Amino acid sequence: MIYLQDKLMEKILLKIKKLRAKADEKEILKGVSFQIKRGEIQALLGPNASGKSTFAQVIIGNPKYKITGGGIFFEGKEITKFSLERRVKLGMALAWQSPPKIKGVKLSQILERISQREIEIEEAESLLEKEVNLHFSGGEKKISELLQVISLDPKLVIFDEIDSGLDIKRLEKVAKMVKKELVDKGISILLITHLGQILQFLKPNLTNVMLDGKIICKGRDFRKILRIIRKYDYEKCKKCLSTEVS
Amino acid sequence: MTMKNVKNVYPPKFPEKKFGRVHYRQVDHEVKNIFEIGGVTILPSSEAWQKFAWTKKFFGEKPKEGYFIWVKNQLDFPLTACITIASPKISQDLRNLLVIEKNIKARANVICDAKEKFLCGKHLARGKLILKEGVFLEYNHIHKWGEKDNVQPDYEFTLEKGARLIYNYRNLFPPENLEFKTTIHSGENTSSNLNLIIMGGRAAKASRVAGAPVLGRVASKTKVKDTVFLEGKNSQTVVRLRLVGRKKSQIEAISQIFATSAGKGHLDCQGLLVDKTAKISLIPQLVCQNKKAQITHEASIGKISEEELTYLRMRGLTEKEAIDLIVSGFLKKV
Numbered sequence: 001m002i003y004l005q006d007k008l009m010e011k012i013l014l015k016i017k018k019l020r021a022k023a024d025e026k027e028i029l030k031g032v033s034f035q036i037k038r039g040e041i042q043a044l045l046g047p048n049a050s051g052k053s054t055f056a057q058v059i060i061g062n063p064k065y066k067i068t069g070g071g072i073f074f075e076g077k078e079i080t081k082f083s084l085e086r087r088v089k090l091g092m093a094l095a096w097q098s099p100p101k102i103k104g105v106k107l108s109q110i111l112e113r114i115s116q117r118e119i120e121i122e123e124a125e126s127l128l129e130k131e132v133n134l135h136f137s138g139g140e141k142k143i144s145e146l147l148q149v150i151s152l153d154p155k156l157v158i159f160d161e162i163d164s165g166l167d168i169k170r171l172e173k174v175a176k177m178v179k180k181e182l183v184d185k186g187i188s189i190l191l192i193t194h195l196g197q198i199l200q201f202l203k204p205n206l207t208n209v210m211l212d213g214k215i216i217c218k219g220r221d222f223r224k225i226l227r228i229i230r231k232y233d234y235e236k237c238k239k240c241l242s243t244e245v246s
Numbered sequence: 247m248t249m250k251n252v253k254n255v256y257p258p259k260f261p262e263k264k265f266g267r268v269h270y271r272q273v274d275h276e277v278k279n280i281f282e283i284g285g286v287t288i289l290p291s292s293e294a295w296q297k298f299a300w301t302k303k304f305f306g307e308k309p310k311e312g313y314f315i316w317v318k319n320q321l322d323f324p325l326t327a328c329i330t331i332a333s334p335k336i337s338q339d340l341r342n343l344l345v346i347e348k349n350i351k352a353r354a355n356v357i358c359d360a361k362e363k364f365l366c367g368k369h370l371a372r373g374k375l376i377l378k379e380g381v382f383l384e385y386n387h388i389h390k391w392g393e394k395d396n397v398q399p400d401y402e403f404t405l406e407k408g409a410r411l412i413y414n415y416r417n418l419f420p421p422e423n424l425e426f427k428t429t430i431h432s433g434e435n436t437s438s439n440l441n442l443i444i445m446g447g448r449a450a451k452a453s454r455v456a457g458a459p460v461l462g463r464v465a466s467k468t469k470v471k472d473t474v475f476l477e478g479k480n481s482q483t484v485v486r487l488r489l490v491g492r493k494k495s496q497i498e499a500i501s502q503i504f505a506t507s508a509g510k511g512h513l514d515c516q517g518l519l520v521d522k523t524a525k526i527s528l529i530p531q532l533v534c535q536n537k538k539a540q541i542t543h544e545a546s547i548g549k550i551s552e553e554e555l556t557y558l559r560m561r562g563l564t565e566k567e568a569i570d571l572i573v574s575g576f577l578k579k580v
Contacts, residue, residue: 060560062556062560063556064552064556084556084559084560085559085562085564085565088559088560088561088562089562093560094560096557099557100551100553100554100557102554102557102558102571102572102575103575103576104574104575104576104577104578105571105572105574105575105578109571110558110561110571113561113562113563113567113571114561114562131575148561152561152562
C-alpha cells in the first residue's frame with residue numbers, strides 16, 4: 001500500500017490520479033486526475049455521457065465498474081481496491097441522480113440502519129413512511145438522498161445532479177440544506193451538474209469540466225465557465241480555459 | 247421536523263414470544279399441557295375420537311396424536327397451539343381438528359417448530375378446520391424448522407355459508423423437505439384471504455456446524471400446493487403467495503382456483519431469487535366451470551436487483567443486511 005508522505009497532502013481529502021475505468025468492456029474514464037481539499041466545494045460540469053456519473057460511482061466503489069488504471073487516495077491512503085462498504089465507512093457518500101425504487105422498504109427503515117443521529121429537515125417527515133423512491137416526486141427523491149447522505153456523517157459528499165428536475169424555489173431550499181448540514185460543518189462537496197443551476201447557491205471554489213472521460217479544464221470563476229458553456233457549448237472549453245488551470 | 251432514528255431491530259424476533267398463553271402444547275409425542283377455558287373444548291385428538299362420535303367423519307381414522315379444538319363461545323383472546331420437535335429423529339403424525347360454531351369471531355395462532363437445527367425430525371400434520379355459518383377466523387400458522395427436518399402439513403378448510411377466513415402462513419426457517427398443501431372449500435357468500443410466505447434455502451452467510459448440509463447439495467426442497475374451490479355462489483378468494491429462493495433451494499409451487507359457482511378469485515404469486523443457486527418453479531392454475539365466475543391471476547419470478555443492493559451498500563449496509571432488507575420489503579407486500 002502506498003502512503004503519500006507530502007505534508008501538503010494533509011489538507012487534501014481525496015486525490016485521484018490518472019483514473020481509468022470501464023463498464024461492460026467499454027472504457028468510460030480515460031485518465032481522470034482530480035483532487036479536493038477538506039471543506040472545499042468543487043463542481044464537475046459536462047455534457048450528457050461525458051462520464052460524470054461513472055466518475056462518481058467509481059470513486060465510491062460501485063462494483064459494476066472496473067478500474068483499469070490509476071489510483072484513488074483518501075486522506076492520504078490508497079483506497080483503489082477498497083470495497084464500497086469500506087469507502088463508505090471511511091466517510092465517502094454519494095447522492096444518486098436516479099436512485100432505485102425499493103418495494104416495501106420505507107425511507108425510515110434505511111435511515112434507522114444508517115445512524116442514530118437527529119436531523120432537522122423540513123419536508124422530510126412526509127417521506128419517512130413512504131416506500132423508498134417508489135412514489136417520490138423528483139424533488140422528494142433529492143430530499144431523500146440528501147437525508148440519507150447527511151445521516152452517514154460523511155467527510156466527502158458527491159451529489160450527482162442534485163439540481164436536475166427542481167424548480168428554482170426548491171433548488172434554493174435544497175442548497176440551503178446542503179449549506180447548513182454539510183458546508184457549514186466543513187464537509188467537502190463535489191457537485192456534479194449538467195446545467196450548473198445549483199452553483200449560484202453553493203458557489204464552488206473550483207469548477208472542473210469533463211469531456212469524453214477526461215477533465216479537460218478547471219477554473220475558479222464558475223460564472224465565467226457557465227457563461228462560456230451556455231454561449232459556445234462544451235467543445236469551446238478546451239480552447240478557452242485550458243490556460244487558466246491553477 | 248426532528249427525526250430520531252431508533253435502534254435497528256431487524257431481523258424481528260420469532261413471533262412465538264408475542265403470542266402469550268399457550269392453550270395446547272405438544273412436545274415430540276407428549277401433550278405437555280392443555281389450558282382449559284370456558285366455551286372451548288381442547289383435547290388430544292385421540293380422546294376427542296373416543297368422546298365425540300361426530301368427530302369420526304372429520305378424522306377419518308383413529309388419530310394417534312394432534313389437537314382437537316372446539317370453539318363454542320365467542321372469545322376475546324387468540325387461541326394458541328404449539329407443536330414442537332425437541333428430540334432427535336422424532337416422527338410426528340398429527341391429526342388436528344378445529345371446529346368453530348356459528349357466528350363466532352376467532353383468532354388462532356399455531357406454531358410448529360424444531361427446538362434445534364439438526365434433529366432430523368418428521369412432522370406430518372393433517373388438519374381439518376371447520377368454519378360454520380358466519381364465522382370469522384384469522385389463522386396464523388408459523389413454521390420454524392431445523393435444516394434436516396421433513397415437514398408435510400396438509401390442511402383443509404371448510405367455509406360454510408357467510409364464513410370468512412384469513413390464513414397467514416409464514417415459513418422463514420425452512421426444513422430440508424417441505425410439502426405444503428392447503429385446500430379451501432368455499433361455500434355461499436364466503437371469503438378467504440390466503441397470505442403464504444415461504445422461504446427456501448439458507449441465509450447467505452449461515453453458520454455451519456457438524457452435520458450441516460454439505461456445500462454442493464440442495465439445502466432445501468419445497469413443494470407447495472394451494473387450492474381454493476369456489477363452490478358456493480358469491481364466494482370470493484384472494485391468494486397471495488410469496489416465495490423466496492435463497493442459497494441452494496428448490497421451490498415448486500402450484501396455486502389453483504377451481505370455480506364451480508359464480509364466485510370471484512384472484513391469484514397473486516411472486517417469487518424472488520436471492521441466490522444464483524436457487525430455483526423456483528411456479529404454476530398458477532385457473533379452472534372455471536361457471537360462466538358467471540371471475541377468476542384471474544398474476545405471477546412473476548424475479549431476481550434481486552444488483553442496483554438496489556449497491557444502493558443500500560452505499561448507505562452503509564453489508565450485503566447480507568441489504569438482501570435481508572430487500573427480502574423483507576418483498577414479503578411486506580403480502
